[in-house]
Amino acid sequence: MNLDNSGLHQLVATKLDEAGQMYTQKRQKLVDALSQAGPCTLPELLEFSDGIAQSSAYRNLTVLEEMGVVRRLVHHGEYGRWELSEELTGHHHHHLVCHSCDVVIDVELPTHIEHLMDEAFEKAAIGSKFTVDRHNIDIVGTCANCQETAQA
Amino acid sequence: MNLDNSGLHQLVATKLDEAGQMYTQKRQKLVDALSQAGPCTLPELLEFSDGIAQSSAYRNLTVLEEMGVVRRLVHHGEYGRWELSEELTGHHHHHLVCHSCDVVIDVELPTHIEHLMDEAFEKAAIGSKFTVDRHNIDIVGTCANCQETAQA
DNA sequence: TTGCTTGCAAATGATTTGCACTGCT
DNA sequence: AGCAGTGCAAATCATTTGCAAGCAA
Secondary structure (H helix, E strand, C coil): CCCCCHHHHHHHHHHHHHCCCCCCHHHHHHHHHHHHHCCEEHHHHHHHCCCCCHHHHHHHHHHHHHCCCEEEECCCCCCCEEEECHHHHCCCCEEEEECCCCCEEEECCCHHHHHHHHHHHHHHHHCCCCEEEEEEEEEEEECHHHHHHHHC | CCCCCHHHHHHHHHHHHHCCCCCCHHHHHHHHHHHHHCCEEHHHHHHHCCCCCHHHHHHHHHHHHHCCCEEEECCCCCCCEEEECHHHHCCCCEEEEECCCCCEEEECCCHHHHHHHHHHHHHHHHCCCCEEEEEEEEEEEECHHHHHHHHC
8 A cells, every 4th residue: 555655755854844843653644644545534544544643643734734734624524634735746636525425536627727717716806805815626516436325 | 784685585485484494583684694794604693683592593594504595614714604595596606715814705707617617527527426516616815804904 | 282493501522732751862 | 851742631612402481373
């Protein structure tokens, strides 16, 4: 179950080091889990990177978020979700969100669509004198798993 | 501070009646507040439609949500937000979200952009065998108020 | 009277925090 | 030694729920 995460870890290590933060084994485990499983809830993270106390996981995720390594997502499920930041991965993406099981899957959109949207969002924001920084898009529906379950 | 909400109330009344639900004065107050103030947190709703107990507000909002009258939004602030459902208002819209004060403002996008996005989302979902129902877009940035405050 | 609505107070549960301890440096 | 990271247990706080009263059909 090992991909090549050395480059990723290198990046994170540098980032944390520059900010005077340690890249401990627990933090590495969290980053590993996120890089392999995509957006995760806390229980999922505890399972994947086993041996971490709940409070330590929350604390480490908070640190990693402040360092720009991870981002916290919030949807309708009971738990928040965490993912590697776009700043870190370099991939701008959006989310498929299943309204049945709350799973979240990453998707990328064609660049020209992103451009069109950015323009449209800028224009839409003018009327409210709102300065746009970024956009989050949730494509809400039913995941493959829940479709099967429903017809069974 | 009164707009013409009679049409709105008529709609809601019918909807609730058909489902065997009462359209009580408290529920009307909540609908009034939402129709005038846009997406509101619970404390905001308690202030606007004063005289409602916290627990009653939550319970009524839950009923109204099940009836398709309101929708619950979830962002990063401490409170959830409630808004009138698109099904009720007939206006598909998205949200400007201020990452400084967490305020949420409605915006509509041009129809042709919505079409382009829908197509793109459908295509993006195919790879994950995901059935798309709808999309939520948050345009994140800084609201007019917070821009002023920042430069002051 | 019967059942839904309401308010108060208590419970719930994800997340946060206090504190004592372990382990780098 | 000194300071950051960790686990456990306790606290926090938005939201939910139990229960006794109020109100409409």
